[in-house]
Amino acid sequence: MSNSNWPLWEIFIRSKNGLAHKHAGSLHAADAKMAIENARDVYTRRMEGVSIWVVRSSDIVASSPADKDFLYEPANDKVYRHPTFYEIPPEVGHM
């Protein structure tokens, strides 16, 4: 692998104001400025975005799939966190 290999960037796009940035894909670029310019060219050619974030892929820290249990367990055994856990008499109406 040559040293001139451009680093990988993850691209996040806000499709319109009021919505959060969402992961759109990735691309290689020499620096952040080029990453934004290339992201504009490939991911927003049809007005898909009003704002772009670029993050070096190597800077992203991800949970590992092995942690799935640890992530979901607290939700599974704490059903009282969901509104459907509680019974409200029909006479009371919508709550």
Place this chain on the structure above:
Amino acid sequence: MENQALLERFQNYVDAENKIEAKDWMPDGYRKTLVRQIAQHAHSEVVGMLPEGNWISRAPSLRRKAILISKVQDEAGHGLYLYSACETLGVERDALIEELLSGKAKYSSIFNYPTVSWADIGAIGWLVDGAAIVNQVSLQRTSYGPYSRAMVRICKEESFHQRQGYEIMIALAKNGNEAQKRMAQEAFNRWWWPSLMMFGPSDSASAHSGQNMAWKIKRHSNDELRQKFVDMTVPQAEYLGLTIPDKDLKWNESTGHYDFGEIDWTEFNEVVKGNGPCNKQRLQTRNKAHEEGAWVREAAMAYARKQEERQAVSAA
């Protein structure tokens, strides 16, 4: 030996129509098949720019030229989405490009045919992108998440490709003069059979298709997709007043599909092996572009490093 329990859990997960994501456990064969298939798909998008690029400077009007540039630019984007999806499986982009440039990797054989007249550009958009859409719509439901998302994005962009091609064909075959009509028919004759070959070998001859269907990498068989394409395309050709270059093509009342003649698999295999009309030229062009762009890639990286160093100094 892979753990039988893991394999079973994987199969159940896939059977329940769940998507596999990059960091999930997957069988080695699943990963290998995906890397090969997604890379081939990416290479096809990239090499696919060449036959059409051939006509950008000679498009018959400014409108057609702008449309063609836009379409070719989309294909470059498709290549990028697919390379990115492939990289999530742990392969480096450079390694993928290297395999394309050295001739080791395969790409869709259709792009080894020449575009000799402007009508070929119409035929490509209509038939080649049309066939690609049939395949890609099916792949939107592939079990690998990043591949599926790339397909969804690509499908959104493809429909304009086919429509602009069909519009070119209308102008020539329906509204054109005698010479233009002839040009359209000749282009149609050139692209019809290679388009049917795009779906790959017939199911009886296709080696890996059983496992790939079980893993839901592929969702429909080659023959199913090919039939779908034929059924869709025949009425479109009739509207244009074009004759389908297949004496065996006829509507089959009992199956509700068009029957069509045997594909020339000898031709298909020859082009796959590298003996198509343009295989050498396509690879030469890619290699030349890559070599001539080397200094740009290096200069951009050198500039980025220098900027970083300067920032580090001024921050200190």
